[in-house]
Structures are given as structure tokens and as C-alpha cells.
Amino acid sequence: MDKVFSSNIKTVHQLLVNGRITSTELINTSLLKAKKFKKFNAFITLTENEAKKKSEESLMRYVAKQPLSQLDGIPIAIKDNFCTSNIRTTCASQMLKNFTPTYDATVYERLINSGAILIGKSNLDQFAMGSGTVDSIFGPAKNHWGHEASDDFYISGGSSGGSAISVATGTCFAAIGSDTGGSTRNPASYCGLIGLKPTYGLVSRFGLIPLVNSMDVPGILTRNVDDCTLILNSIAGFDIKDSTSLKQTFTKIRLPPASKLNIKNLKIGIPCEYHCENLDKEILETWNEIAKLLEQGGAIIKEVSMPHTEYSIVCYSILNQCEVASNMTRYDGVEYGFRAKENSSTEKLFATSRSLGFNEVVRNRILTGNYFLLARNYENYFNQALKVRRLILEDFDRVWEDVQVVLTPTTLTTAPLYKEFVQNTNRDQCALQDYCTQPANMAGVPAITLPIKLSLQGMPISLQIMGRNLSEPMLLALAKYLENAVQFQHNINP
Ligand code: GLN
Numbered sequence: 001m002d003k004v005f006s007s008n009i010k011t012v013h014q015l016l017v018n019g020r021i022t023s024t025e026l027i028n029t030s031l032l033k034a035k036k037f038k039k040f041n042a043f044i045t046l047t048e049n050e051a052k053k054k055s056e057e058s059l060m061r062y063v064a065k066q067p068l069s070q071l072d073g074i075p076i077a078i079k080d081n082f083c084t085s086n087i088r089t090t091c092a093s094q095m096l097k098n099f100t101p102t103y104d105a106t107v108y109e110r111l112i113n114s115g116a117i118l119i120g121k122s123n124l125d126q127f128a129m130g131s132g133t134v135d136s137i138f139g140p141a142k143n144h145w146g147h148e149a150s151d152d153f154y155i156s157g158g159s160s161g162g163s164a165i166s167v168a169t170g171t172c173f174a175a176i177g178s179d180t181g182g183s184t185r186n187p188a189s190y191c192g193l194i195g196l197k198p199t200y201g202l203v204s205r206f207g208l209i210p211l212v213n214s215m216d217v218p219g220i221l222t223r224n225v226d227d228c229t230l231i232l233n234s235i236a237g238f239d240i241k242d243s244t245s246l247k248q249t250f251t252k253i254r255l256p257p258a259s260k261l262n263i264k265n266l267k268i269g270i271p272c273e274y275h276c277e278n279l280d281k282e283i284l285e286t287w288n289e290i291a292k293l294l295e296q297g298g299a300i301i302k303e304v305s306m307p308h309t310e311y312s313i314v315c316y317s318i319l320n321q322c323e324v325a326s327n328m329t330r331y332d333g334v335e336y337g338f339r340a341k342e343n344s345s346t347e348k349l350f351a352t353s354r355s356l357g358f359n360e361v362v363r364n365r366i367l368t369g370n371y372f373l374l375a376r377n378y379e380n381y382f383n384q385a386l387k388v389r390r391l392i393l394e395d396f397d398r399v400w401e402d403v404q405v406v407l408t409p410t411t412l413t414t415a416p417l418y419k420e421f422v423q424n425t426n427r428d429q430c431a432l433q434d435y436c437t438q439p440a441n442m443a444g445v446p447a448i449t450l451p452i453k454l455s456l457q458g459m460p461i462s463l464q465i466m467g468r469n470l471s472e473p474m475l476l477a478l479a480k481y482l483e484n485a486v487q488f489q490h491n492i493n494p
Contacts, residue, residue, distance in 0.1 A: 023073030027055035030075035042165035043120040072115030077166040077175040080121040083207040092136035095357035105207025123162025131433035133161025144494035154415040157187030170492025182437025184219025190415035192451040192460030200444035201246040204239035215441040225480040258484035264298035269403035273309035306395040318385040325369025410449040414459035
């Protein structure tokens with residue numbers, strides 16, 4: 001089974017079709033792996049019984065020789081901020097610890113309709129706020145790379161760290177994360193995975209518990225580009241339940257074999273503003289090496305400028321906090337989630353439920369967001385940040401006149417050690433860790449991260465490719481070209 005779990009989904013599907021393995025064996029092994037790797041804390045809830053039941057149904061479909069989706073019987077994980085009916089959805093928070101939705105997120109519904117099998121809901125930073133998966137009431141999700149690091153461990157990244165670990169340890173083949181400022185790409189980068197943030201609106205947000213509505217997008221984590229494409233093909237496309245969902249029809253992406261991919265004359269930009277002060281030396285070197293490799297392959301490498309990049313993180317943070325302040329008002333201890341034992345007044349019930357139900361990070365963002373939104377501050381903060389967001393968007397628009405994609409680091413460093421990471425505040429960490437990822441969310445453009453090699457310390461180093469809206473076919477093709485060139489070795493048996 002080890003060999004099966006290191007293959008891609010298409011190969012596993014063939015094995016299922018030929019009857020060499022069965023869906024039940026596949027799911028049982030996946031569940032065993034989830035238990036074996038419990039120490040990494042990837043899952044909040046394992047959906048064991050349901051998964052076993054579904055695997056028997058899938059087996060029947062294969063036995064009946066029906067035409068099936070390649071995802072039929074494939075084990076997947078979903079971040080615990082996507083609603084799943086009859087399966088609790090906690091957002092890793094006290095507030096929603098016992099919340100069981102009555103409906104399904106569209107992304108989940110589409111995957112299940114393709115026959116994919118959910119084995120569990122994965123760990124995250126509370127309400128997806130963070131870059132570490134260190135702020136979960138269920139404890140941190142740990143990176144499986146370098147996990148023997150004495151009394152400490154490397155963080156998995158966040159906020160979709162549990163999703164990343166579930167795929168990186170080969171427990172499942174794909175996982176869904178969410179990406180508001182980098183939460184899919186950041187853990188993908190730290191754990192050595194492919195992480196795709198699709199174009200805003202291409203994949204429905206319905207049923208994704210909102211963080212920043214104007215930036216949230218479901219993200220995909222896999223070990224290879226073909227699997228990522230397959231998942232995107234299953235979840236993308238218009239959804240009437242999401243008013244920000246793009247109306248045009250989505251054409252399924254078909255990638256040629258790696259040997260047929262040609263990058264001759266592809267114009268690739270290297271934005272000089274991403275050479276920032278805290279960029280690790282090894283990451284910088286890797287970035288240069290890959291630019292050279294692409295040039296040798298026939299691409300045209302051009303230095304480009306995106307002058308507003310340095311203001312992006314500050315504006316992201318202001319807009320994030322404003323939308324958080326507004327989104328979180330729904331949690332009042334009455335309608336949803338946790339209710340404090342407090343009955344002296346309605347106001348006290350609200351206040352106590354919210355102060356006990358949210359962690360410090362969430363409370364801070366609500367407080368700051370409300371401050372920015374005060375009538376006297378609104379113009380200076382919220383509106384100003386929106387204006388700068390427009391300039392960031394224009395930086396992207398201008399760059400597409402010169403090049404087709406841009407190549408940047410994904411994160412400024414490899415995964416930090418837990419103790420180092422939590423010494424700083426979450427806010428400082430986000431300012432550092434999201435530097436290269438959040439501009440794509442501010443502009444709404446697609447971005448993909450892929451692992452290149454291991455650092456001298458044995459931790460994955462990854463790079464990011466961004467393109468114009470709906471350029472997923474090109475991003476995936478280029479990522480596949482690079483994946484083939486660098487041959488990154490996964491570590492599914494830590
Ligand atoms: N680290 C960022 C934040 O805390 C990104 C979060 C995300 O993408 N969900 O806001």
C-alpha cells in the first residue's frame with residue numbers, strides 16, 4: 001500500500017478500476033495512517049464510520065463497472081472551517097467547538113459527488129487567523145519534516161496546517177484549505193506541497209466560514225500538480241449560492257505530459273520588490289537558480305517592478321481586521337455556538353460569550369477592526385486601505401503588459417521552530433510570513449506554490465508563481481514543468 005499512497009490519483013484510480021486494490025482497502029489504510037500520525041495533530045475530527053460506509057459504496061460502483069470520476073474512492077481531508085452537514089465544524093475555536101452545520105459547503109458537496117471520501121476535518125488556526133496552525137484549541141499541527149528536532153518541532157504553517165500535514169504524510173491524496181492571505185500556500189510551502197490559490201470567485205465560498213469575504217478562496221493542497229488539477233476540475237465553476245462566484249463556464253483543464261510541456265518564449269517576471277529585507281539567503285539562491293533553469297528552458301526572464309508591494313501587508317491587515325470585526329458579530333452566544341453561563345443581562349451574555357469563546361488573536365482583530373471603522377477613523381484607515389488596494393491591483397495589471405507570470409518566493413524562510421515562532425506575536429508573524437502571499441489575495445489573482453528542494457537543515461524550500469485572473473491552466477502547466485525539472489522527493493513515511 002505504501003507504493004499506492006505515493007502514486008498520483010490517476011494511477012490509483014486505474015488500480016481501483018482493475019480491481020488490484022479496493023476502495024475499502026484504500027480508506028482503511030488511510031484511516032490507519034491518520035491514527036499512526038496522530039502525533040502531528042493534523043485532524044480535529046476523524047470521520048471514520050462515514051468514510052468506511054462510503055468506501056463500501058464506492059467499491060460497489062467499481063464492481064458494477066460504472067464509468068466513474070477519477071476521484072471515486074480517493075481519501076481527502078477538509079479544513080475545519082468548511083461546513084459539513086452532520087459533522088461538527090469547529091474553526092478550531094471554543095466558540096464553535098460543538099457546532100454541527102445542517103448544510104454542506106459547495107466545495108465539499110462537489111468532491112463528495114465526484115466520489116471522493118472525506119476521512120477527516122483538519123486542524124487550523126482559530127477562524128483561519130494565523131500563519132502557523134499554532135492557535136488551535138486542539139493544539140498545534142506539527143510539521144513532519146525535521147520532527148525529531150529534540151524538545152521542539154517545526155510548525156506546519158497556517159492556517160491550513162492540518163490539511164497540509166494530512167497530505168504530506170500520505171494520509172490522504174488531497175486536502176482543501178482556505179486562502180485569505182496565504183493560508184493554503186504558506187503551509188504548502190513549509191510542508192513541501194503543491195498549494196493552489198485559485199482566482200477569486202472561481203471556486204465557490206458557499207459554506208466556507210468567512211474570514212475576509214473580499215479575499216477568501218478555497219485552496220487546494222496535493223503532492224503533485226496533476227492531482228491539484230484534478231481537484232480544481234471537480235470544484236471550480238459557477239455556484240448560484242455564492243454571489244461572488246464567477247458566471248462564465250469553467251472549462252476543465254487538461255495538462256499534457258511533462259515531456260510535452262514547452263516554455264519557449266514564456267515571459268516570466270521577477271518583481272524586484274519581493275527581494276525584501278527578511279528573505280532567507282537559501283531561498284534567495286533557490287529563486288535565482290530556478291530563474292536560470294527556466295531561462296535555459298527557453299523562457300524569457302525579465303526584472304519587473306510592482307512598487308506598491310511593500311504597502312500591501314499593512315493594507316491587508318487593516319482590511320482583514322475591518323471585515324473580521326463585521327463577520328464576527330454573528331457570534332453572540334444566542335444564535336450560534338458557545339454560550340456563557342451568564343444571565344444577568346443580554347449585554348453581559350454577549351460580552352462574556354464572546355470573550356470566552358474567542359482567543360486573543362480573534363478578540364484583538366475585532367477590537368482593532370472596530371476602531372478602524374469608527375466614523376472618525378473610517379476615512380483614514382478603511383477607505384485609505386481600499387485605495388492602496390486599488391494601486392496594488394494596478395501593479396498587477398501593469399505587470400501583465402510585460403510578462404505572463406511572475407516568479408517569487410512563497411515564504412521568506414523555511415518552517416520556523418515552534419518556540420521561536422510563538423515568541424513573537426501573531427501579528428508580527430503574519431507581517432513576516434504573509435509578505436509574498438497576500439498581494440495575490442488583495443488583487444484576486446491566482447497563485448501556486450511548489451516545493452523545489454530541501455534546505456541545508458532538511459526543510460522544504462518553495463517558490464510561488466502568480467498569473468493574471470483565470471490563468472490557472474498556464475500556472476499549472478508551468479508548475480508541472482518545474483515539478484518535473486526539480487524532482488522534489490516527498491516524505492510520506494516520516
Ligand atoms: N496569516 C493571514 C492572516 O492571519 C492569512 C490567513 C488566511 O489566509 N486564512 O490573516
